[in-house]
Amino acid sequence: MSSQFKVHIVEDDKTTRRLLENVTSMLGYDIKSYENGQQAWDAFQVERPHIVISDWMLPEMDGLELCRKLRESMKDSYTYFVLISAQKRSRPNLEAAINAGVDDFLKKPIGSDEIWNRLRVAERILNFNQQVKRLESLIPICCYCKKVRNDGDLWEQIEQYVNERTGADFTHSICPSCMDTHVRPQMESYKQSLKDKARATAE
Template sequence: MSTALRILLADDDLLMRELLQTVFAAYGHEVEVFDDGAEAWAAFNEAPAPMVVLDWEMPRMDGLEVCRRIRDHDAGEDTYLLVITARSKAADLEDVLKAGADDYLSKPVTPSDIAARLRIAEKRIEVATARRRAEEELRKARYLAGVGEISLALQHEINNPLAALLTTAEIVKQGMVPAEEIPAALATIETQAKRIVEVLKRLREVQTDKSVEYAHGQRMVDLSGRKP
């Protein structure tokens, strides 16, 4: 059996609600039941669900309006929407799909009809979950790659001026610089410090896709300040 789903079910027909709820529960899914579309939409808006089953014609808010609102919701892109309707004209069914529904069932429905749609929904939700997981892993990989490129760039751009700064400072500290050359040594320290500051400034302004090949296929963020 697939992973248990949280399903929102809205239908103003008591017998239809009981039939749908019974089938969904038999497959191990958690069902929240409502008798109008407005309540179903409020529940989704508060806590989005992977599957929503809606009657078309309901008081306060019909099923198609709920579909449209869910599709406009930040978390509604992958929600599986199933509309149940007594209408069967081609134009009516086209309206259902235009509202964002994934599928529909024409009344009267049987338990086998519901079970078949449920299997389709389970597979679609499983695929969408796997895709989101892969996208998240890719995002993490890109982030870590970016951290590596920035680290290599800082090492490459800061090592030389930092080494010059520390070496000059140590020579001055040890009294190895003649008095008349101390102003020049201090100027060198200042110059190298400014070089480091400039690199850090460019780091704040860097574009994430602005990288160059460094060595052996390694890439680093370009902090050189050179124009392309």
């Protein structure tokens, strides 16, 4: 496992928090711990951890509310959220957690193997998410005609491609480099052809 992932632990029980800290630090993660949901939420807005391991029942803000706020605030990045609970995993509890945006669960009492397994899954999902984002950011463009391949595997002008996705319209102009390289030589050639025609007519 890699230290490139930041893990925030949110647990008010000192014994459980210490266990989580010990296991995650031994696995090489960059970790920080908080005793209540409000502290964790304040820290999240600044640091944006990759993984949050949070108890359900917390002072000031419980784990579900923390997860909801986290999901509402996420834009460009994704945080994997693991919820800890001592409660029986009933259907209503599961539905409430899933609706809040929880990714995975840990049940008290927690064992080190369970923590390790959840973190492995979290890393796999986060790595996959990053790969998808990189692929989505690549736009296939023809190196000859500069047409772009769209989602339907059809080739279209780049202006149309951008307009369909952003609503932006293009105004065409000519940059100084192309003016010197292409336009002015064409204009000079055209002027010369007119002179040649005029000279030929006069003769």
